[in-house]
Amino acid sequence: MSGPPPVEPVRAGAPGTADHECDVLVVGFGCAGAAAAYEAAAAGARVIVLERAGGPGGSSALSGGEIYLGGGTALQKACGFDDTPDDMYAYLVAALGPHADTGKIRLYCDGSVEHFQWLCDLGVPFNGRLYDAPTWMPPTEDGLMWLGENAWPYNTLARPAPRGHRPAARSFAGGLLMEKLVAAARAAGARDHADTLATNLVVGDGGRVSGAVARRYGGRVVYRARRAVVLTTGGFVDSAEMLAQHAPVLLGHGKVSDGLDDGGGIRMAAALGAATRRMSAVQVALTALPALVVRGMLVNALGQRFVNEDVYPGAFSAAAVLHQPGPYWAVIDEAGYEDIPERDRWGVRPTYAAETLAELEAELGMPAGALETTIAVYNRHAEHGEDPYFHKDARWLRPLRPPFAAVDPRLGFGAGGRTDPGEATGVAGFTLGGLHTTADGEVLDQLGRPIPGLYAAGRAASGMHGEGYVSGTSLGDGTFFGRRAGRAAARRP
Numbered sequence: 001m002s003g004p005p006p007v008e009p010v011r012a013g014a015p016g017t018a019d020h021e022c023d024v025l026v027v028g029f030g031c032a033g034a035a036a037a038y039e040a041a042a043a044g045a046r047v048i049v050l051e052r053a054g055g056p057g058g059s060s061a062l063s064g065g066e067i068y069l070g071g072g073t074a075l076q077k078a079c080g081f082d083d084t085p086d087d088m089y090a091y092l093v094a095a096l097g098p099h100a101d102t103g104k105i106r107l108y109c110d111g112s113v114e115h116f117q118w119l120c121d122l123g124v125p126f127n128g129r130l131y132d133a134p135t136w137m138p139p140t141e142d143g144l145m146w147l148g149e150n151a152w153p154y155n156t157l158a159r160p161a162p163r164g165h166r167p168a169a170r171s172f173a174g175g176l177l178m179e180k181l182v183a184a185a186r187a188a189g190a191r192d193h194a195d196t197l198a199t200n201l202v203v204g205d206g207g208r209v210s211g212a213v214a215r216r217y218g219g220r221v222v223y224r225a226r227r228a229v230v231l232t233t234g235g236f237v238d239s240a241e242m243l244a245q246h247a248p249v250l251l252g253h254g255k256v257s258d259g260l261d262d263g264g265g266i267r268m269a270a271a272l273g274a275a276t277r278r279m280s281a282v283q284v285a286l287t288a289l290p291a292l293v294v295r296g297m298l299v300n301a302l303g304q305r306f307v308n309e310d311v312y313p314g315a316f317s318a319a320a321v322l323h324q325p326g327p328y329w330a331v332i333d334e335a336g337y338e339d340i341p342e343r344d345r346w347g348v349r350p351t352y353a354a355e356t357l358a359e360l361e362a363e364l365g366m367p368a369g370a371l372e373t374t375i376a377v378y379n380r381h382a383e384h385g386e387d388p389y390f391h392k393d394a395r396w397l398r399p400l401r402p403p404f405a406a407v408d409p410r411l412g413f414g415a416g417g418r419t420d421p422g423e424a425t426g427v428a429g430f431t432l433g434g435l436h437t438t439a440d441g442e443v444l445d446q447l448g449r450p451i452p453g454l455y456a457a458g459r460a461a462s463g464m465h466g467e468g469y470v471s472g473t474s475l476g477d478g479t480f481f482g483r484r485a486g487r488a489a490a491r492r493p
Helices: 031-042 074-078 085-095 102-110 112-121 174-187 240-246 264-270 313-321 334-339 357-364 370-382 473-491
Strands: 020-027 047-050 191-193 196-203 209-216 219-231 282-286 297-299 329-333 352-354 404-407 427-431 442-444 450-456
Touching: 020 031, 020 209, 020 473, 031 047, 031 174, 031 219, 031 473, 047 196, 074 112, 085 102, 085 112, 102 112, 102 473, 112 473, 174 191, 174 473, 196 219, 196 264, 209 450, 219 264, 219 473, 264 450, 282 313, 297 370, 329 334, 334 404, 352 357, 357 370, 357 404, 450 473
Parallel strands: 020 047, 020 219, 047 191, 219 450
Antiparallel strands: 196 209, 209 219, 282 427, 297 329, 329 404, 352 404, 442 450
C-alpha cells in the first residue's frame, strides 16, 4: 500500500518561469479560503485560489451552516437577547477547553458583532427568529439557536444567550453560506482554479514561501506568489495514516467532511519545519436525538447516566464516546416520546420497548437492576424538579413511567425500527488540530518564529479550540481568522 505523495518543498525557479503569478495564493476554497481571498483582493492584491475539487465549497458547504457569533449582534437583539463579548468569552473558554486558545477567543469575541455585520454585508441572509428547542440543526429557516449556553455548568459561568447564527436555510445551511462567500471573493477580483491539487510549497531566498506546485489533470502547474501563500486546506480526518498518528479515537468512525480533508496542507507546511498544535483534539457527534434524550436520558452500556442531556449535543457526544463504555442508549418513556414534535423526531422510532425496566435491561444486555436503579434515582429527584447528579434544567425533568423504550444511536437517524447496527458506530467526527499560527495566520516554526510568506486558517490551523467544541466555531473561526490571514498576506511587501 503506497503512502501519501511526497510534500518536500521545491526551490523557486527564475522569475517568469511560473505558469501563473499573483500576489497572494490561497490554497483551498472553503469558508476560510473564501474569507482570506475576499479580504486580500479587497485590499488590492491579485489573488488566485486553488481548489482540488471540481468547484468551491469544501466541507464548509456540506456543514450545518451555524456560525458561532455573539456579543450583541443585531440578530440577537432582534430576538430579544442582550449579550456581551465578556459573556461570550466566558462561555467559549469553558466550552472549547480545557486548553483553549484564550488569546484567539478574546479577539473573536471582541470582533464578533463586526464579523456578523461583515457576513450580512456580503449577502448572507439571517432571519430574526429563535429556534427554541434542543436539536443538532433546526429544520426551519430560523436564524438563531441555542448551543448549550443555557445548560449547566455554563449557565453558572456566564449570562446565557443563544449564539448559533444560521443562514436562512432549512437544516443544512452551509451551501447557502458558501454560495455568498464565494460570490463575494470573485466579485472582489479573486480568480479560482478548480481541479487543481497543490502538492508542494515553493521556497525562495531566505526560506520565504513564494508559491506552490500543483497537479491539474495530470499535468504539473507552478504558481508564483509575490507576497504570500495562505493554506486553507482543511483538517486530516480523511487520512487514516494521520489519524493513527495523532487522533486514533476517530479511527473506525464516520467522517464529517467532503472526503478530501487529508491533511495535505498541514503536511506541506510541516515539511518546511512548521509546528503543529492540538493534533489529538477532535469533534465527535453521536447520532442520539437531542429532542429525545432531553425528555428521557442517555445511558452507557452499564445503564448509568453520565451527563445532563440538555447540553450542546456535541458535549453529550464527547462525554459518551471519549469517556464512557459503549454501546450507548437513549432511554425514554411513551409519554416523553409522544411529547416530541414531529419535526424534531427526524424519523427516529424506538428500537426496543418493554413494560418493565427489567425486561428492557435484558434486551439491551445490561446488568440486572442497573437501569432500574438509575431511573429510580432520577424519578425520585424529578418529582421535585431536581437533578442533583447532573443538573438538567427543570424544564425537562419529570418522572419516567412505563412503558419504556430505548433507541440505539448506532442505527443513525431515520432507522425505521431496525435493530441491527451492523458495523456502524453511530459516531462521526473531524479533527481540530493543525498548524500553529499567530492571530494573523502566520505559520510558526518549531522555535516559534513565523515562516516568511506562509499563512494558514480554518481547520488546517489550530484555531481557538482546546479539547472542546461547539457547533459554529469552525465556520466562525475559519471565516474570522481567514479574514485576518488574507489581510496580513496582502500587506506583505
